Amino acid sequence: MRIRLEKRLTPSRFMLVATPVASVLLTMALGAVIFELLGFDGPDAIYQTFITPIVAPYKWVDVLTKAAPLIIIALGLSLGNQAKIWNIGAEGQYVIGALAGAGVAFAMPQAAPGFVAVPAMIVAGIIGGMAWAAIPALLKTRFRVSEVLSTLMLVYVAMQVLNYLIGGPWKDPNGHNFPQTPPFSATQSLPNVIPGTVVPPGFVVAIALTLVFWVLASRSVYGFSVRTVGAAPSAARYGGFDAARTVWSTLMISGGMAGLAGILEAMSQLGQINLGFPSGYGFTAIIVSFLGRLHPVGVFLAGLILAVTYVGGQVAQTAVHVPEATAGIFQATMLFLILASDILVRYRLRLVRAAPRAATAGAPA
Amino acid sequence: MKVGAPPRLELVGVSKSFPGVRANDSVNLRVKPGEIHALLGENGAGKSTLVKMIYGILAPDEGQIVFDGAPTRISNPRAARRLGIGMVFQHFSLFEAMTVLENIALGLDARLSQRDLLAEFHRVLDAYRLKLDPRRIVSTLSVGERQRIEIVRALLLNPRLLIMDEPTSVLTPQEVEQLFETLRRLAASGCSILYISHKLHEIVALCDTATILRGGKVVGTADPKRENPRSMAEMMIGASLKEIAKPAERSFGPPKLETLDLSLPKPTEFGVALKGVTLCVRAGEIFGVAGVAGNGQNELLSALSGETPSAAESVILLGEGVGRLSVTERRELGLCAVPEERNGHAAVGEFSLTDNASLTGRNRMDFVSFGLINSGKATSYAAEVIGAFTVKATGPGALAGSLSGGNLQKFIMGREILQQPAALVVCQPTWGVDAGAAAAIHQAIVDLAARGSAVLVISQDLDELLTLSDTIAVINLGALSKPMTVGEVSIEEIGLLMGGVHGDPAGTAQMTEQLHAHPA
DSSP: OEEEEEEOSSOOHHHHHHHHHHHHHHHHHHHHHHHHHTTSOHHHHHIIIIIHHHHOGGGHHHHHHHHHHHHHHHHHHHHHHHTTOOOOOHHHHHHHHHHHHHHHHHHSOTTOOHHHHHHHHHHHHHHHHHHHHHHHHHHHHHHOOOHHHHHHHHHHHHHHHHHHHHHTTTOOTTSTTOSBOOOOOGGGOOOSSOTTSSOOHHHHHHHHHHHHHHHHHHHBHHHHHHHHHHHOHHHHHHTTOOHHHHHHHHHHHHHHHHHHHHHHHIIIIISSOBTTOOOSHHHHHHHHHHHTTTOHHHHHHHHHHHHHHHHHHHHHHHHTOOOTTHHHHHHHHHHHHHHHHTHHHHEEEEEEOSSGGGGGTTOOO | OOTTOOOSEEEEEEEEEETTEEEEEEEEEEEOTTOEEEEEOOTTSSHHHHHHHHTTSSOOSEEEEEETTEEEOOOSHHHHHHHTEEEEOSSOOOOTTSBHHHHHHHHOSSOOOHHHHHHHHHHHHHHHTOOOOTTSBGGGSOHHHHHHHHHHHHHTTOOSEEEEESTTTTOOHHHHHHHHHHHHHHHHTTOEEEEEESOHHHHHHHOSEEEEEETTEEEEEEOTTTSOHHHHHHHHHTSOOOOOOOOSSOOOOSEEEEEEEEEEOOSSTTSOOEEEEEEEEETTOEEEEEOOTTSSHHHHHHHHHTSSOOOGGGEEETTEEOTTSOHHHHHHHTEEEEOSOTBTTTBOTTSBHHHHHHHHHTTTTTOEETTEEOHHHHHHHHHHHHHHTTOOSSOTTSBGGGSOHHHHHHHHHHHHHTTOOSEEEEESTTTTOOHHHHHHHHHHHHHHHHTTOEEEEEOSOHHHHHHHOSEEEEEETTEEOOOEETTSSOHHHHHHHHHTTOSOTTHHHHHHHHHHHSOO
């Protein structure tokens, strides 16, 4: 007996949905075994990481707060990924977006009313993210520089920009010499949650954008052009879709989304920008995008799951005393499993007897 | 031939299956020593699978391969070559930037010194009276010369059986005649040849015996010298041949699609520049462009479809210069095109037929409003194409990649034709398509022209062009010959234009200089 991979005539829709679910479940099972072997209470670690944030209402705000930026960024990334344009530098665009919004806040009079300040900062955040993504777009369309490299490397440049600004020109004069900006004024901020609910304002934006991207991806000519460029570049050219324009538009959209997530996070959760601002959402959103199968609704659900692992990782740290890296390990395991299980969408596993004669059994004539 | 000598190759009950298809079903075949044996069948009949098993690329599921009377198991191509089986593939595997001799050395199992190899090389050239300069760089050679490299490579092993897979599809008529002489000489020296083709007149001219495959099974064996091509064709397709109904008296309207001194630089290093192409296709006319592969056919199609922009007045549609317009703008004005490559160019394999209908039909067929695609309209258009062109598919939701070549080509042609284009440009409309689908596509092209469209057909299949076209011109090295009226021009004349001065003997010196100037 041996196992053979056999190409499916058509990709399996069942597997397309089943493999992400299986990846999450398998991550939990693997995690339990690993932590048990490391001397922790494995099942409890899994329970605290994956279940507590869902069953404990006081954790819901945390989950939705973490989910909002993940979903917003991953929606943008998914569009580019469909065109096989890999923006893995959303973390940098997230940082630059927040800095651009903060710059606008510091430049405007403190007394500017909220209905001016808030939209101005959000627009600046989007433009900041776009501008950072424009560099890889230009490099790719002009000089054929791989966007995988350029977007990733620009993350580190963005970090240096952040360090420079909050330690130098934008340093808070009343900040006891901590590297951080002054706090945004009341009219420049958004509340942590919409009053009377557990819903952060960013999560409302995430829901709205999920719907927008759903229509864009599945119904619009633009979404169709992006899918075509990704699936068959020659066919896209023949169908009248321009590859360079797709590089630009997908990078602008994913950069803009990352910038939007950045400024929303700064305005509603932190109220300023400090050294701890880059928290890895831009990288985790890559996992969200693939776990959600690049589909806006899938991305929405995957964003919630990854947010659960963030919050649950902290719960498990205090309850089971697992290390800080726990959430990251689970997230990485999930990404490996989802990428590995992709093969089941296009291939089926089949048990065959060793003799080649058996290969004909069951194949329709 | 000695009576009682075992056949060179005998297949007994050989079968091979792939998921969803039985490619070969209990095939029996017998090739005598020194015989030129044709393997005849449509695309998808199982010819390639069969020879891949003989050459050790695939393993049979069932059955026995007997070589020179001894049952054998051929586990890989190297084992096949050790037995004395050589193969020349339809698609060559040559390094363009290397010389002829370097390419041959790379393809040999044995390690020979440069001098021994050169001596062997000249021995083969002399024995079969082939002409080939060992120092030329491959990219400067014509297709016929490149094929000769592959043949020499096979002959260096002193093969006892040579398999030729569709060898003439890229050759001019004159090159075909040269190839046949070589093969006859080879057979006279005792080497058996298994000759794969679907071109009947070649088989009549060359082969001693023909085994006909259909749907993976042997449906007959014939003596091509006695059989007539028509009866073999009907055995091959399993039905009677349909004649194309073409109105005898045809008159043409005003020019619809023209090019005027259309010139474009090479798109890539090994692409072809277009040089002053001028042509005119009138309403109701079918204009054929003949030529050997790689002479600018794809570049011409891209320039007409809009994938490559050119000077505004170099492409003229309905009297208007459209050279600067995009693909989409040209389609809206009524210029539709079908490129040569079905998978990944004319259609996206992993998309449904509905999405493939949207790929080119979305604007002309009015699927789009406010930037959104009306999937209902796209689906019903895809269904209309499927119905009108009898495409075998499970429905508009079927993935394009799940269709057979012929059915996908019918869908693509139907998708363009039902858009009622003012001008249609098609490249290789029946490449790799079974005879039934080819006849349907030819009829659809004739009918479209009869309704007043201008049709430009670019093809390497001269028979196809002579059947379809009213006017024919030859493209060679990116330049187009003067148009000629079909019926007044001979195949020999067209063949000479196709050959032209192909290949560039001076190119090697120049390339060598460049390589030395810019060491890689």
